[in-house]
Amino acid sequence: MFFHIYLERNMQLHPRHFGPHLRDKLIAKLIQDVEGTCSGRHGFVVAVTAVETIGQGLIRDGTGFVTFPVKYQCVVFRPFKGEILESVVTMVNKMGFFAEAGPVQIFVSNHLIPDDMVFQSGDVPSYETSDGSVRIQKDSEVRLKIVGTRVDATEIFCIGTIKDDFLGLIGDPGGAT
Template sequence: MFFLHNLERRVTLHPSYFGRNMHELVTTKLVKDVEGTCAGDYYIIAIMDTFDVSEGRILPGSGLAEFTVGYRAVVWRPFKGEVVDAIVDTVNQHGFFAKAGPLSLFVSSHLMPDEIQWDPTAAPPQFTNNADWVIEPGTHVRAKIIGLRTEVGEMWAIGSINGDFLGYAHAPERTSFKNHCNADNARNYRCLQA
């Protein structure tokens, strides 16, 4: 689930950057250091804004300046029971690994519907129901998180595709206005120039 969270972090700045635009440099360094990282039990997706940058304090012995920065960030905290869309990375006879954004997810073969079977003779090896489901690297799946494990800077999840509306998910179509307004569609529709 996504949240807007107020956070605080200490940022150090080298003396060569001291000058008029120090606060901008501190904010830029904060964004570079923090966005996309795992902070224990949540991921920092994006920094919305900084609302408090303290005056710099010179650190003895190094000459670096330390600033305390208060900022608002969009964070994602996965919960048990949350349903996520993921892309399959690797597949083996025990299950498959997938990525749901920054979260690594494992779905065991025991947590799949009974009609889904391992097919080692296929190229590449895959899970399939011999009809319309094929789970191989690059497949989009919808899984329910049933367990989470966190460590410093990393998070893993165990998921299940055994349930209603879970499992194989069609890849979202990526269409753009320019692709839609080609010569064939221009005869049938009024397309604007992009």
């Protein structure tokens, strides 16, 4: 799920950036530092949308670096149990398959894949139904439901299922369907 929230961060800026573009530099550094990171609490930071306030800088003794408390607004993505996501398959093995939905990695184990789909090893490992009408392989698009999440301090990993109504393949690798 996406959220638009306020976050705060203390930015350290090298003295060489001090000058007329200090603010721009600070924002550029913030975006570079923050976007794409993941915190267990808020999820993945997708984009910084606005910088709210930049507080007074504090010069660090001995280094000359200046610390600015920055309050900014950003879009975060946090997966939840029970959430439905659309994802792209990245790897298929006999234990199940891995998929990505944006920054988050999801594993679907083979007992959460419908019983009529069987693993086919070979050149391109895949799960397919006996009549071959549905085939999940690398780069397939799959709609899945999250059944478990593991949230570490800097990492979020999910387990998904496609064993439910309206879940499963939604597009082939080539976009043929």
